[in-house]
Amino acid sequence: MLQFAAPASFLWFAAHDGRLALRRVRAFFGKSAGAGRVFAILGVALAFFHALAFGAARMAADHYRGDVRSLYPTVATGMLFILPWIVSQALTNATRALYSRGDLDIILASPMSPRPVFFARAIAIAMESIISVAIFILPIADMMALVLDWRWLAIYPTLLAAGLFGTGIGLFLTLALFRICGPRRTRTVANIFATAIGAAFAIGLQAVNIAPAAFRERLQQAVQGARLTGLLDVDGILWAPVRAATGDPRALLAWTAIAVTVFALAAATLSGTFASGVVATIGAEAAGAADRQGRPARFRGGVGRALRLKEWRLLTRDPQLVSQIFLQIVYTMPISVVLWRAMGPNGSAALAIAPALVAVASNISASLAWLTISSEDAPEFLATAPVTRGEVERRKLEAIAMPLLALLGAPMAFVFLSSWRAGAITLFYVIAAATSTALLNLWHPVPSRRGDLFRRHSQSKIVAMIEHLLSLFWALALACTAFGSLWAVAAIACAIGVLMTQKPKGGVLATA
Amino acid sequence: MVQDARPALSLRGLCKSFGKPAVDRLDLEIARGEFYALLGPNGAGKTTTLRMVAGLLPPDAGEISIFGVDARKAAVEAKRITAWLPDEPMLYDKLTPLEYLEFVAGLWSVPTATAEKRAEELLATLGLADNARQRCEGFSRGMKQKVALAGALIHDPQLLMLDEPLTGLDAQAARQVKDLLRERTRAGCSVILTTHILEVAERLADRIGIIQRGRLVAEGTMSQLQAQAGGEGRSLEDVFLHLTRESDAVEGRAA
Numbered sequence: 001m002l003q004f005a006a007p008a009s010f011l012w013f014a015a016h017d018g019r020l021a022l023r024r025v026r027a028f029f030g031k032s033a034g035a036g037r038v039f040a041i042l043g044v045a046l047a048f049f050h051a052l053a054f055g056a057a058r059m060a061a062d063h064y065r066g067d068v069r070s071l072y073p074t075v076a077t078g079m080l081f082i083l084p085w086i087v088s089q090a091l092t093n094a095t096r097a098l099y100s101r102g103d104l105d106i107i108l109a110s111p112m113s114p115r116p117v118f119f120a121r122a123i124a125i126a127m128e129s130i131i132s133v134a135i136f137i138l139p140i141a142d143m144m145a146l147v148l149d150w151r152w153l154a155i156y157p158t159l160l161a162a163g164l165f166g167t168g169i170g171l172f173l174t175l176a177l178f179r180i181c182g183p184r185r186t187r188t189v190a191n192i193f194a195t196a197i198g199a200a201f202a203i204g205l206q207a208v209n210i211a212p213a214a215f216r217e218r219l220q221q222a223v224q225g226a227r228l229t230g231l232l233d234v235d236g237i238l239w240a241p242v243r244a245a246t247g248d249p250r251a252l253l254a255w256t257a258i259a260v261t262v263f264a265l266a267a268a269t270l271s272g273t274f275a276s277g278v279v280a281t282i283g284a285e286a287a288g289a290a291d292r293q294g295r296p297a298r299f300r301g302g303v304g305r306a307l308r309l310k311e312w313r314l315l316t317r318d319p320q321l322v323s324q325i326f327l328q329i330v331y332t333m334p335i336s337v338v339l340w341r342a343m344g345p346n347g348s349a350a351l352a353i354a355p356a357l358v359a360v361a362s363n364i365s366a367s368l369a370w371l372t373i374s375s376e377d378a379p380e381f382l383a384t385a386p387v388t389r390g391e392v393e394r395r396k397l398e399a400i401a402m403p404l405l406a407l408l409g410a411p412m413a414f415v416f417l418s419s420w421r422a423g424a425i426t427l428f429y430v431i432a433a434a435t436s437t438a439l440l441n442l443w444h445p446v447p448s449r450r451g452d453l454f455r456r457h458s459q460s461k462i463v464a465m466i467e468h469l470l471s472l473f474w475a476l477a478l479a480c481t482a483f484g485s486l487w488a489v490a491a492i493a494c495a496i497g498v499l500m501t502q503k504p505k506g507g508v509l510a511t512a
Numbered sequence: 513m514v515q516d517a518r519p520a521l522s523l524r525g526l527c528k529s530f531g532k533p534a535v536d537r538l539d540l541e542i543a544r545g546e547f548y549a550l551l552g553p554n555g556a557g558k559t560t561t562l563r564m565v566a567g568l569l570p571p572d573a574g575e576i577s578i579f580g581v582d583a584r585k586a587a588v589e590a591k592r593i594t595a596w597l598p599d600e601p602m603l604y605d606k607l608t609p610l611e612y613l614e615f616v617a618g619l620w621s622v623p624t625a626t627a628e629k630r631a632e633e634l635l636a637t638l639g640l641a642d643n644a645r646q647r648c649e650g651f652s653r654g655m656k657q658k659v660a661l662a663g664a665l666i667h668d669p670q671l672l673m674l675d676e677p678l679t680g681l682d683a684q685a686a687r688q689v690k691d692l693l694r695e696r697t698r699a700g701c702s703v704i705l706t707t708h709i710l711e712v713a714e715r716l717a718d719r720i721g722i723i724q725r726g727r728l729v730a731e732g733t734m735s736q737l738q739a740q741a742g743g744e745g746r747s748l749e750d751v752f753l754h755l756t757r758e759s760d761a762v763e764g765r766a767a
Contacts, residue, residue, distance in 0.1 A: 299614050299628040306618020310604065310611075317606040317647075378602035381663075384566045385619040386592040 013120035021124045025131060045135060053143035061147050068149075068246045072234055075242045082133055082159075083166050083241075088198030089129035090170020095190040097121055098174070118271035122171060126263065129170075130163035151247025158245040158252065161259035168262035175270050188319040195323040199330040303387050304395050311372050311399035318371065320453045325407065328363045332356045335475070350418035351482055354426040355475040357411055358433045361404060362471040365434035367453065368400040369441035375450040393442055400438055425481050432492075433474035436499045437467050443504050469498050518580040520544050520671050520702030526564065526574035528726075534560045536726035538574070542719075544670075547697045548704045549713035549720045551752060557726035558706040559599075562673045565704075566596035578671055592620065595669035599676035601660035605649035609640055609659045612648065613666050620667035627666060634662040638688055653680035661689060665696070672696065674705040678712060690716060714748040722755050730755045 006012060026038055063070055141155035174190060181189045233239070240258070243251035315321060339352040373396055376382065382392055408430060416423030444463050448456065457464035477491035519541045526538040535557040542548045552558050563569040565576055567587050576583040576590075583590035604612060610631060617627035635641050638658040648656055657680055664672060672693075678686045693716065697703055707713055713720050720737060722730040730740055734748065741751040 299617060299624045299631070303619055303621060306615050309618075310607070310615045313611060314604060314606050377604045380568055380598065381602035382619075383568050384591060384594070384596045385616075386588045386621075387619055388588065 010116040010120055013116050014123055017120045017124035018127065021128050024128065042135070046139065049136060049139040050143060053139040054147070056140060057143040057147035060144065064148060069234065071246065072239070072242050075245050076239070078137075079162070079241050079245070082137065083162055084197045084200045085133060086129045086163055086166025087170045087173070088194040089132055090125055090167040091173055091190055091194040091197065093125040093128055094171055094174040095187055095194075097125065098178070098186070115268075115271045119267045122167060122263070122267040125170070126163045126167035129167055130159060134159060149247065152245075154247040154252055155245050157256060158241060161244070161252075161256045162241065163259075164263035165255075165259035168259070168264075168266035171266040171270060188322075191320060191323045192326065195327045195330075199327060303391065304398070307387075307392060307395035308399040308402075311396060312402060314377075314450075315368065315371060315399075315403055318450060318453075320451065321367070321371065324367055324453055325364055328367070329360055332359045332363070335359060348418065348422070350415040350422050350426075353411060354415055354422065354429075354482065355479050357408060357415070357426055358429045358475045358478050359471050361408060361430040362433035362437045362467070362474060364407065365400060365404055366437035366441055366467050367456070368403060369397070369438040370446075370448075370456050371450060371453065372396045372399060373442055374445045374456070375448050375452070377450070379447070397438055397442065400434075404434055422482065425478065429474050429478040429481070432495070433471060436470045436474070436495060440466055440470065440499065440502055443502055463502075466498055466502055470495055473498065518544075519577070520546065520579060521565065521704060522575070522577040523561070523565070524575040524577075526561065526576065527572045528557075528560050528564060528569060529572055533726050535564070535571075538723070538726065538728060540721060540728060540731075542671075542702050542704055544579075544702055545697055545700045546702050547693070547716055547718045548702070549717035550704060550706045550723060551710065551713055551720060552706075552723035553756060556723045558723055559675055560726075561723070562596065562675055562704070562706065566594065566673055567591055568596075593670040595664035595667065595672050597660055597664045597672070597674045597677055599679050601653075601656040603648050603656050603660055603663075606647055608645050608647055609635060609662065610644045612659060612663055616663040617666050622667050630666050630668070631662070634665055637692055638662055639685070654682055654685045657681060658685060658689070661692070665692070668701075670701060672701055672703045674703065676707055677705060678707065678709055710748045710752060720748070722752060724756055724760075729758075 026035075060071060060074070137155060137159055141152055141159075144152035144155070173193070174186075177190050177193065178186045234242075237254070240251045240255045244255040333356060336352045336356040339355065373393070383389075385392075412423065412427060412430070415426045440463060444460060446456075446460050446463070457467075473491050473495035477488045477495065480486075480488035480491055521540070521542040523538055523540040526535055526540075527533065528535040538557070538561060540561075550558050550561070560569065564571045565578070565583065567583060567590065571584070578590045578594055581590045581593070604615075607615065613631040613634070614627070617631070622630070632641075635644050638661065640655065640658055640662070643651070643655065648659060651659070657677070661677065664674075674693075677689060677693075681689060690712070693703055693705075697718075705713070705717070714734060717734075719731065719733055721728055722737075730737055732740065737748070737751045737755070738746050741754040743750075746754075
């Protein structure tokens, strides 16, 4: 694969990084996924998304009426989702490149300039970010071209430019964080930042939805007024990516030029900084660890206490968990917003947040269970302790309960204060949802490293699917109970039924 | 005081196969307070044997008795008096050595005051007192190995199983570990150790067992092994190579 390029040239490094990036993409489909399986999954996914996109293109055709501008708001909305996502991906990947250096140690120790290395790595980061959204976006381009106009194929180069632009911004952000926070804290801060940026548009939409009606009206007027002239004018530079996607050649040229410039600027001017950044990260976290003095251990006996305390310590010291929880809360908020708005002016905020609480409880419980059970750092050590496996598992489940209580305590109190009945119902379903997803992860552990938390759903697609189904059924059951519908019984039966299909033969908890 | 006459470890006809036999009808006995070194080429079955004794692998057949406790039937009882230290330290990077020892002491139900005192002593003996409250994530491999050793010793096991305990340790750390092990055997603890560093076995072990293809091909004190290899004054390396080659030759002829 590397033979076509001269060793140590830019192309040589690009091929090397491309190969590593492809392997990471492949790993997403499972550790043992062969090329055939990856292509089969991708083929099915592409067919599925093309079918969805066909429906969307037909709907768009109804609104189209020959004026491409009528679709600008839709395209702009899509852009506002994609660009932050790419920036967040670039931030994550650039941080990974800095800290999990892998081959960078040996490359930077070799007698070569870091510039082509960094440039190739930046392109690999851009490609990975583009691939992560291409599977959803490009089918839309194909179907829009088929149903409406071939010029919609311009989405292809527009996405490529968006990938370069977003990656450029992501790289600048990474190194800015590096300068501001220092090598020791950048990884944690960048994780949280990446999560916030990736969800920025979702948060923005929800903020607007939650805002009072008068404020929303004023905002709408301001935007409409600004559209006529200035930066928000649809013919202005800010709308260039939108016009580029719809096939405007001048806009496409301008957008590509901007994207390439930003990317090249980031890659060229920051290559030296990146190299020194890599060097600075070596030992930085270790030095940080040395500085972090733990509280004096108290040596209070008891197997249960020892196991729970160990799990709590590890959970509170997990840098990824914070951003994971934040992300899950952000992505679950729309349920509440939609429900609240659907209830009208007399709607109950408590009733609106209850299903979201159930969803959050099930997701976070699953994540905590995965961290404590699947990614146990020393499973063999625990197996040599004079404690039954059943006791270890019970203690681990107990340990999960405390952080959940800390996280959901305040919103649960709010629901209880609004209505005792609503509080009791919500508490019941929160406990049911959290217990069921924790049990699911206990019954189907997938030994992994803690660092794989974000990719845990790619390790077992079945467990991921069941987890989502459980979350859905319990939230549905709560909603039905709250509205006095007997359908709640059906939803509960579905949740329990789905969970029981996953119960391993031979009992709930291992006993030896 | 009546001395417990039961062997610290007794293996009878122990078998484990992963397609082909890894441990093959192994008989072995270690006395109380004895330091036993189990040597063998790569893949000879040393680690598999120790993992079965530690309760990490179920044997296909055979008996494991630890101070008279049937380790297969009463696993928890057997684990209460043993400790296992693998070649890769099993630690929690985000815990400090003190927190790790607190955790281990809790698992083995060591009384609070005893655990606290032992933790301080072990960390001091192993030269880790200054690092006691730093997270293990920044530690070198040798430091991690020493923390894991402290964990293995905090509940004062009667049988200590060590798989390549000196891997990655510098000379000073290796000396600290060797001194600590000697002191433990003097206190009555039995030690079974696997190592590729033959000098360690030669200096520390009361008896040495040589295992090949899952079978014990030779066993005895250093002088007994030298005699078996046909020459006094030969180094353990010579003895080891001689006996394993001889065993190879016997296997070859049998085949």
